[in-house]
Amino acid sequence: MKKLGEEQSQRSGSSCTRRKVEAGYALLKVDQKGSLTSSKQEFTYSEILRITNNFERVIGEGGFGAVYHGYxxxxxxxxxxxxxxxxxxxxxxxxxxxxxxxxxxxxxxxLIGHCNDGTNTGLIYEYMANGNLKAHISDHSPFILKWEVRLQIALDAAQGLEYLHYGCKPPIIHRDVKLTNILLKENLRAKISDFGLSKIFSTDSSTISHISTVVAGTPGYLDPEYTKSNRLNEKSDVYSFGVVLLEIITGRSAIDKSQNNIHVSEWVTSSLENGDINSIVDPRLHGIFEINSAWKAVELAINCVSSKLSQRPTMSQVVSELKECLDKGPAWTKGSRHIELTETRPLYSITESSPSAR
Incomplete structure (x- = not known):
């Protein structure tokens, strides 16, 4: 594929790379860690063809179209x-x-940029090398995420939601939190994605507690209170996150079609009666997790999916609790990526950095 022309410019002692695209000029920057940033430019369809090398490689399929790899x-x-x-x-x-x-x-x-060229519409994002979380939690995955890695992924996602709820003015409700909308980088650190259903509160959000809106989202993750009342608030995201956390803990799907469509929250609540955390945590971990950390994570998840909004924590409280869960777990090495073997399949380890793939 033909590389885009480039020239260097200096501003206030820092350098940025300006990449020239024939039908427009997209100002793209590389930060100190080598990550791509952008002024969120609009691309033409011909530019999209060059970026994807004529849509050569499909990396995902969504409800409204395909996702392609590009440069x-x-x-x-x-x-x-x-x-x-x-x-x-x-x-x-x-x-x-x-x-x-x-x-x-x-x-x-x-978001790196977007395309709205005639009938051709698209969004250009940073590339997340390890895909979505569902592929790694699924029983079909050839790898098993370590307990500490699961907690770190949950914490990453929680911090993203906390920012939407309390760091944005006005606040934003994601409205479609689920495993497939949590994407993983090369080092398995997580980011929230897919904001197509998100809702923004009024600028005077201090005077309102909810938004009345048509119910939208994904079955299994939808807040029952929201589906009954059509009243949406940040606690609806908390419920959805609670379902995700239960899936991360148990390795089970939100709705288990093989067991009469039982919801994961119902299954965990029933299992809690036995008082055996080993029967709740993903059996593929073979008991390799810290007991107190697991109990605290399960308690947090159950509170998140409470039928009463008032009993659900805020995302700020969720972040705090997950940090405590990580503190209760054993420390793990940060550095070069490695894989540790279990009796059956390897468990991923987490790293702070890893070589870029191309």
Missing amino acids: VGDSQVAVKMLSPSAVQGHQQYLAEVNLLIGVHHKNLTK
Whole structure:
């Protein structure tokens, strides 16, 4: 693929890389850690074709279109193209662009740019090398995430939601928190993605406690209170996150179709009567986890999915509790990536940095 032309510019003693794209000029920067940042430029369809090498590699399929791998300069990106027939998808595309232009957090996927060229619509994101969390929690995964790694992923996602609820003015409710909307970097650190259903509170949010809206989201993760009343608030995200945390802990799906569609929260509540944490935590871990950490994580998750909004914690409280869960767990080595073997399959370890893949 032909590389985009580039030239160096200096501003206030720091350097940035300016990559020239034929039909427009996208100002892209590489930060001190080598991560791609952007002024969120609009790309033409011909540029998208070059970025993806004519849509050569599909890396995902969504409800409204496919996701392709590509390069902007030397940096990998993910390009989500919208199917022309997806009318609802176009509305979500506009919502996502408008929202992501104003949010910046290490635990939210970074929007590099977008395309709205005739019938061709797409979003360009930073590339998340390890895909979505569901693929790693699934029983079909050839690897097993270590207990501490699971907690760190949960904490990363919680911090992203905390920022949406309390770091954004006005606050933002994600409305579709689930395993497939938590993406993992090369080093297994997590970011929240897919903001197409997100809702923004009134600028005078201090005077309101909820938004009345048509129910939208994913079965199994939807807050029952929201589905009954059509009243949406930040505790709806807390419920969805609680379901995700239960899935992370147990390795089970939100709804188990093999067991009469039992919800994971019902299964865990029933299992708690036995008082045996080993029967709740993902059996593929073979008991390799810290007992107190596991109990605290389960208690937190159950509180998150409480039927009463008042009993659910805030995302700030969730972040604090998850940090305590990690403190209760054994320390693990930070450094070069390695894989430890169990009796059956390897468990991922977490790293602070790893070599870039290309």
